[in-house]
Amino acid sequence: MTRAQLRAGVVLASxxxxxGCATEIARGAGDAGEVGAALARLHAGAGAPVNxxxxxxxxxxxxxxxxxxxxxxxxxxxxxxxHQPAEPTGRIEVGRSAIVHSMRTPxxxxxxxGRNAATGDVIWRQELxxxxxxxxxxxxxxxxxxxARAFSDTGTHGAGxxxxxxxxxxxxxxxxxxxxxxxxxxxxRGGIVAVPVxxxxxxxxxxxxxxxxxxxxxxxxxxxxxxxxxxxxxxGSKGVFRASADTAKASHKSDGYAQATLPAFARPLYAPDMYxxxxxxxxxxxxxHVVWRPAADPAGRRMAFRDGLVxxxxxxxxxxxxxxxxxxxxAHAEKEADAVAAAHTGAALVFVTADGDVGGLEPATxxxxxxxxxxxxxxxxxxxxxxxxxAGSPGxxxxxxxxxxxxxxLWDTDRRFSDELAxxxxxxxxxxxxxxxxxxxxxxxxxxxxxxxVAARRNADDALATRRDDASAELFVEALxxxxxxxxxxxxxxxxxxxxxxxxxxxxxxxxxxxxHLRRPETDVDTLSLISQAIAAAGAVSALPLLRDFxxxxxxxxxxxxxxxxxxxxxxxxxxLGGPAERELLLFIAEEPRTVEPLxxxxxxxxANAPGATALEAPGP
Amino acid sequence: MINRxxxxxxxxxxxxxxxxxxxxxxxxPIGARAAAxxxxxxSTPARxxxxxxxxLLVELLAAGTSPERAxxxxxxxxxxADPRGFEALELYAIHRRPELRREAVKALAALADxxxxxxLLDRLGDESxxxxxxxxxxxxxxxxxxxxxxxxxxxxxxxxxxxAPLGRLATPETLAELREQQGAIKEDxxxxxxxxxxxxxxxxxxxxxxxxHAIAKxxxxxxxxxxxxxxxxxxxxDNRASKKEAQRMLDERGGER
Numbered sequence: 001m002t003r004a005q006l007r008a009g010v011v012l013a014s015x016x017x018x019x020g021c022a023t024e025i026a027r028g029a030g031d032a033g034e035v036g037a038a039l040a041r042l043h044a045g046a047g048a049p050v051n052x053x054x055x056x057x058x059x060x061x062x063x064x065x066x067x068x069x070x071x072x073x074x075x076x077x078x079x080x081x082x083h084q085p086a087e088p089t090g091r092i093e094v095g096r097s098a099i100v101h102s103m104r105t106p107x108x109x110x111x112x113x114g115r116n117a118a119t120g121d122v123i124w125r126q127e128l129x130x131x132x133x134x135x136x137x138x139x140x141x142x143x144x145x146x147x148a149r150a151f152s153d154t155g156t157h158g159a160g161x162x163x164x165x166x167x168x169x170x171x172x173x174x175x176x177x178x179x180x181x182x183x184x185x186x187x188x189r190g191g192i193v194a195v196p197v198x199x200x201x202x203x204x205x206x207x208x209x210x211x212x213x214x215x216x217x218x219x220x221x222x223x224x225x226x227x228x229x230x231x232x233x234x235x236g237s238k239g240v241f242r243a244s245a246d247t248a249k250a251s252h253k254s255d256g257y258a259q260a261t262l263p264a265f266a267r268p269l270y271a272p273d274m275y276x277x278x279x280x281x282x283x284x285x286x287x288x289h290v291v292w293r294p295a296a297d298p299a300g301r302r303m304a305f306r307d308g309l310v311x312x313x314x315x316x317x318x319x320x321x322x323x324x325x326x327x328x329x330x331a332h333a334e335k336e337a338d339a340v341a342a343a344h345t346g347a348a349l350v351f352v353t354a355d356g357d358v359g360g361l362e363p364a365t366x367x368x369x370x371x372x373x374x375x376x377x378x379x380x381x382x383x384x385x386x387x388x389x390x391a392g393s394p395g396x397x398x399x400x401x402x403x404x405x406x407x408x409x410l411w412d413t414d415r416r417f418s419d420e421l422a423x424x425x426x427x428x429x430x431x432x433x434x435x436x437x438x439x440x441x442x443x444x445x446x447x448x449x450x451x452x453x454v455a456a457r458r459n460a461d462d463a464l465a466t467r468r469d470d471a472s473a474e475l476f477v478e479a480l481x482x483x484x485x486x487x488x489x490x491x492x493x494x495x496x497x498x499x500x501x502x503x504x505x506x507x508x509x510x511x512x513x514x515x516x517h518l519r520r521p522e523t524d525v526d527t528l529s530l531i532s533q534a535i536a537a538a539g540a541v542s543a544l545p546l547l548r549d550f551x552x553x554x555x556x557x558x559x560x561x562x563x564x565x566x567x568x569x570x571x572x573x574x575x576x577l578g579g580p581a582e583r584e585l586l587l588f589i590a591e592e593p594r595t596v597e598p599l600x601x602x603x604x605x606x607x608a609n610a611p612g613a614t615a616l617e618a619p620g621p
Numbered sequence: 622m623i624n625r626x627x628x629x630x631x632x633x634x635x636x637x638x639x640x641x642x643x644x645x646x647x648x649x650p651i652g653a654r655a656a657a658x659x660x661x662x663x664s665t666p667a668r669x670x671x672x673x674x675x676x677l678l679v680e681l682l683a684a685g686t687s688p689e690r691a692x693x694x695x696x697x698x699x700x701x702a703d704p705r706g707f708e709a710l711e712l713y714a715i716h717r718r719p720e721l722r723r724e725a726v727k728a729l730a731a732l733a734d735x736x737x738x739x740x741l742l743d744r745l746g747d748e749s750x751x752x753x754x755x756x757x758x759x760x761x762x763x764x765x766x767x768x769x770x771x772x773x774x775x776x777x778x779x780x781x782x783x784x785a786p787l788g789r790l791a792t793p794e795t796l797a798e799l800r801e802q803q804g805a806i807k808e809d810x811x812x813x814x815x816x817x818x819x820x821x822x823x824x825x826x827x828x829x830x831x832x833x834h835a836i837a838k839x840x841x842x843x844x845x846x847x848x849x850x851x852x853x854x855x856x857x858x859d860n861r862a863s864k865k866e867a868q869r870m871l872d873e874r875g876g877e878r
Contacts (some may be wrong), residue, residue, distance in 0.1 A: 216642045485746030486753065521717045522748065550710060553686035557717070595687055 002274075029201055030217030036245030038204040038213035039300065043190035045230025049386045050141075051117050052097045055346070056387035057081075059092040059099060059281060070101070071374070072120060075350070075358060075387055078372040081330045084120040086302050090280050091556055094386040095139030098123060098167040104281075110134045110225040112146060124170025135160065136280040138193070138228070140207055142167045144185045145193050147178070149305055162195055162210060164188060176210030178203070184274035189228030194235070194243070198272055202235045211589055216243060218250035223313045225271035230346075231294045231387060234303070240270055242294060242303035258294075258303040261326035263319070265420035266290065266312040281384020286313050286341050292323075293344035307363050311349055313342045314421060317347065320366060328365030328428045331405045333412070334359070341383035343411065347391035352383040360392035365399040390399055403444020405434045407440050410456075419453035426456045430463020437470035439465070442479045465500035473507045482514035484522035495523060498529035503537050511538035515546040518570065528566035536573035547574045548585065556594040564598035571599060575606055583607070644743055675703040682709040693723035702731040711740045719749035726752055730759030736767055745771045745783070754782025761786035767793055776814055779807045788817025793828050800835040809843040812836055816847020819863070820854045829863040839869045845874050 017364040028034055038518070042402030049056055061260060063069070065085065070092065071083035089110070092101030098114045105111050112134070128134055129150055137146035144167040149160035160183030164173040181198035188194070192213070193205040202216040202223050214234065216223070224237040233243040239259030241247045247256040262268055269289040272279035279285060281313055291311040295304040297452050305323040312319040316334040321327070337355040344350075348360040360370025365434040369392030374380070381488055410422065426444055429437055444460035452460075466485040469474075479493040503508045514531045517523045528550075535543045550570045561566045571589070574582050588597050590603035678694045678701075686694070695713060697764040698706040713725035726744050737759075744756035745768065753775065760768040769790050776799075777781035791799060796818055802811060815832045816864065818824065833851075836844050848871050854865050 103696045255723045270876075483746075484748065486748055486778070486780075487746040489778070519712075519715050521715055521719075521722065553682060553712070553716065555685045557692075558688070560718075588684075592684075 001398065005229060029215040030249035031214065032248040034214035035216055035243065035248035036191065039233065039243060041206070041213070041243070042232065045190060045388075047230040047389045050094055050096060050139075051386050051388075051390055052546060053118065055099050056352070056385075056390035057094070058341075058358060058385050058387065059086050059094060059381050060374065060383045061086075061101075061381045062356070062374070062377040063381070064376045066600055068482050069114075069119065071377070072099075073358060073372075073374050075107060075360075075370065075390060083120070083376075084115070084122075088113075088281075090134070090137070091282060091382065092384040093137055093139045093144070094384060095144065095167045096141050098139070098142070098144070098169065100137055100139055100144045102137070106579075112144070112165075112170075114135060114144065114165075114167055121329070123168065123305065124165075126165065133277060134278050134280075134576055135183055136274055137399050138186045138188040139192070140188035140193070140228070143173065143188070144170075145188050147183050147186050149178075149183050153431065160195075160197070162193065162205060164207070164210060166195075167226070169538065171517055174210040176205060176212070182275055184226070185225070185277075185280055187226040187228040187233065189230070189233070192233060194226045194233050195237065196226050197247040199223065199275065202226050202233075204233075213247070213499055215243075216248055216250060220250060220252055223250070224273040224275055225523065226274065227271055228510055229294065231296055233301055234294060236270060237273075238268060238456035240292065240294070240303055240305075242297070242301065244301045246301050252558065255302045257418040258305055258323065260290065260292070260305060260310040260321060260323035261323060262310070262312065262418075263326060263424045265314070265326075265418050265424050266319070266321075269389070270617065274320070282340065284492045287313065287338050287383055289313055289320075289342075291342045291344050291349060293346055293462045303487055306344070306346065311342070311363075313339060313351075315339070315416060315557060316353075316412075316414070317421075318342070318351070320363070320364075324385070328402070329364075329402060330402055331363055331428075332366050332368075332400060333405050333408050333411065336410075339379050341385070343385040343387070345385065345390040347389055347394075350385055350387055350392075352380055354380050360390070362392075362394055362399075364536055366405075366494065367394075367399045368397050369547075403429065403434055403440075404463040405439050406432075407436070410440060410452075411455045419455055423455035423459050426452075426459040426463065430466065432461065433469050435469065435471040435475065438467055438469070438475050441467070442475060442493055445497075446482075446491075454518070461497045464494045464497035467501045469522050470505070470507070472501075473505070473510050475509070476501070476510045477608070479511040480510070492517065492520070492522065496527040496530055499534045502532070502534035506538045508538045508540045508542075512543055515543035516543060518546050518550045525563065525566045531571035532573040533565070539577065541577050544574065544578055544582065546579075548582065550598075551589065552585075554598065555589050555592070555599055558596065561596045561598065564596060564602065567596070567599045568602040571603055572606060575610055581609070583610070641752070662713050672703075675701055675705045679706055684731045688721060691716075691721055692724050692792065694752060695712060695721065695728050699724070699728040699731045700732070701730075704732050704734040704736075707732060707734060707736055710737075714740050714744055717745075719752055721751065722747060722752045723755050726755040726759060730755070730762065738763070738767070741765070742768055742771060745775060750780065750782055753780060755787035757783045761789040764790065766790060766792070773798075776806050776810050777802070779810055781807075781813060784813035785812045786819040788819075789816040791818060793824060796828060796832060797825070800831060803835065808841050810837045812839045812843040812847045814839065816843070816850060819847065819851040819867075826861050826863045829861075830866050833863060833866050833870060837873075845871070848874070 011016050014128050025101045025256050032390050053577040058073045060071045068087035069083045072081040074081050088101035089104045092099050097117055100114050103111050103113050109130055111125050114124040116123050131150050132148040133151040135147040139545045144158045144165040146163050147160055151159040159180045160178040162176045162178055179197055184196035186193050186195045191207045195203050200218050206213055222237045223235045226235040234240050241250045242256045244256050246254050272285055282505045293306040295306045308321050308323055310323045312469040315338045318332040320329040332352055334542055337353040339351040340354050342351040349363055350360045352358050358372045362369050406425050410425045441460045441464050445457050456463055476498045482490055482493050484491055499514050511534050518531055586603050590600050660812045678698050681694050710728045713721055716722050741756045741759050744752055747753050772783045772787040776787055815836050818832055819829050836847050848867050852867050
C-alpha cells in the first residue's frame, strides 16, 4: 500500500465509509520514513542511572515496622537513603530529580504523587478527575508523562489523553489527545514518548510538545508493551521488536525482532500488558516473567538479546536461557523468599526479594556479584531499579554449580512451582554428568506423586537411561536391590532405564544386578528383553545361571507364543555368553516339543549361525 | 528311568508323566527311554525318602515345562515334602504365574526345613493376595514369629489373608497394638485377626477378654463370627471368664439385631 493509498484510507475513514478504530488511525501508520525520522531525534542513552546523583538505586514499596512505606536503597553504598510512609498503587517511576507513583485517594480516586528523589518528600500531587482512568505513567528527565482515558460503568470510551507534567512541580506542560480506541501506558526516554494504541500501533511523540511524530504498525502481533531503554525503544508481546525504520511495519521476519526459545514452564511475558491498568502496579507478574536486555546495536536496527540470553524468573528461581535454542546456561535459586522484582542493568541481573534482600547475578555465569539487605524491609511488595550499568563486584565468588542448584530446585517443597517446572528441572538435571545427579534422578523416579508429578518422574526415568558415568554404577546396583513388595509398598527402581544405560556403559556389576530382575515376577516383558541385552552387552557371564533359569522356566510358557522377545533375548544372551554346556541346553530346548514355537524357531536359526555350529548335534527325537 | 517315573506316579505326579517322559527323552540315554503306562493319580502317602522321585520332579521343573505340568509337579513335591526340592520350589515361588507361585509356596510350607522361612517371608510381599495368604498361613503354621511385623503391615494395608495368621502369631504386646488399631485397620481384618487369637491356648484369658472387648466395638459379620467361632471352640465343661464374656457379647449383638 502506497502512502497515497494510506491517505485515501484516512479520508474514507473520516467520512465514515470505513468503520473501526484501526482504520481511523491508520494515517501514516507504518511509514518507515516517519518512524526513522522520529527515532533519529532520540537522544542517545548513557546506560547509567537516570537519577540526578547517578547512583544505582532501587526504589521499594514495602512494609516496615511502622507500616507501609516506600524507600530508596543505594546499591553502591548498600544503604537505605530514605523511607517514607506510603502505600503506592502503581509502580514507582524514576526521573532525574523526582520519582512518581500513583496512589488511591480515600474516595477511591487516583492521584499521581511526585516525590523528591533524594529525600522521598512529596513535592506535588495531581488527582485525576473521577471519570478518568489512569493507564500508566513514565518519566524522562524532569518530565512525567501519563495516559488517561474517560471511563464509566460501561467501560472506557472516548479518546485517551497523553499529558506531560513538570516532574519537579506537577504543573501541566501539555496535553495531547490520542486517537480513539484502547490506550496503554507510555514509555519515555531521550525526548520521545511512545504510547501503544489500539493494540497494533505504537505512536511516537515529541516529549517537548506532545506532537505526534510517527506511528509504528504492528499487525502480526499485538504491541502490548513498549519499553524505552538506553539502547532504544522496544515493543511487542510474544517477542520484542526494536523500533526502527525497519520495524515501522513490524514483521517478525525482520532483523529488528527477537523471540526467545523458552522452556515449556516459562511464561513468555516480556513485559506487563500496558493496556491493562492493573498491571501498572507491582503484582505476581513481576515474580514470573522473562527478564531481558537488548544487545547494543550502533545502527539501531537489529534486535538481539544481550549475550544471547534471556532470564526466566519464576518466583525464587532464575534460569539463564540461550535465547536462540533454549539451552539452560545456569540457574539460581533464592533459598528463602521470592524475588519480587528483577531487572537487567546491562551488566548484572539484579533483584529484590520479598524479605528485603537485594541481589545481583553476573549474566553470563550466574555468579553472585551483589548482596545486600534492606534494613527493616520485612515484606517487599515490589521494586523499581534505576541502576543501569550496575555490575556489582564481578569476578568475586564462585559461579553456582548448576547440578546443585537444579537439585535444590527439584526438591524444593514450595508447592506453587508448576509441574512443568519440575519436569524441566529433572530434564535439565539429567543432561549433567555426575554421581550426585544420578542419585537425584533415582530419588526422583521413586518419589511419590504428591512430591513430584508424573512428567518429572518420566523425565528422570528417561534421563537415567542416558547415564554414562562409571560413578553411577554403584548407585544403580544399590537401586536395583529394591524389588516390588506389597507389604512394604515398594516398587523396583527404573529397571528398564538402567538396563538401557547399561547397554551403553556395559557395566558388569550393574548387569549382574539387573539379572536378578529376570527372576522377579513384577518385571515386565519389555524390560526382560532389555536386561538380557544388557547382560550380553556387558559380557556378564556370571549371570549365566539366571539366564538359564529364565529360559528353562519359561520356554513352555504359552504367554510367550505371541510375544517371545523376552525369551529369545535371554536365549540369545545365553548363546553369546555361554559355552558348550549352554549350547547343549539350547539344543535340547530347541528340540523339546513343549518349547514354544517362536523360541524353537529362533534357537534353530541362532544355533545354526553360531560359531562352531557343526560341533554339536541336536539330540535325537 | 522307568522306575523313577513309576515312583513319581505313585506320589501323585500322574500329570507330569508326559513331561517327565519328554525330559527323559532329552536327558536320559536313548536306551533308557521307555513309555510307562499312564495310570490315574493315587493319593497314597508320600514316600519322601525315595530320592528318584524328587530328582525327577526337580529336573522337570528345572528344565521347564508347561504351566499345567509344573503345577502338577509342585503338587507332587508338596506331598513328598522332601527338602531336596527346596531350590526348585524357591525358584518357582517367584514364577511369573501367580498360581505357580502359590503352589510353590504351599510346597515350601510342607518342608520341615528352616531354609523355607526367608522365601515365605518374601512372598508376604507378593502382588497376588492368594500367594500372600498361602505364605502367611505357612508361616503361622510354623509359628514363625519373625513374620509378625510384615503381617502387621499387610493388615494395615487391609489384607484379609494376613489377618488370621497374625492373630495366631501375635505376642500379647502385638495384640495390644492391634486392639489400638481400630479405625486404622479395616474392621473385617481386625475382627479376623483378633478373633483368630481367641482360640490360642498360649495366651491368658485376660488377653482374650481384652480382645473380645475390642471385637465388640467392631461392626460387621466378621466380628460376630469371631465371637461365635470362639464360643464354639470352647468345650462345654470349660467355664473360663472369656466364655461368659463372649456369650454376653453375642447375646447383645443378637439383641441389637
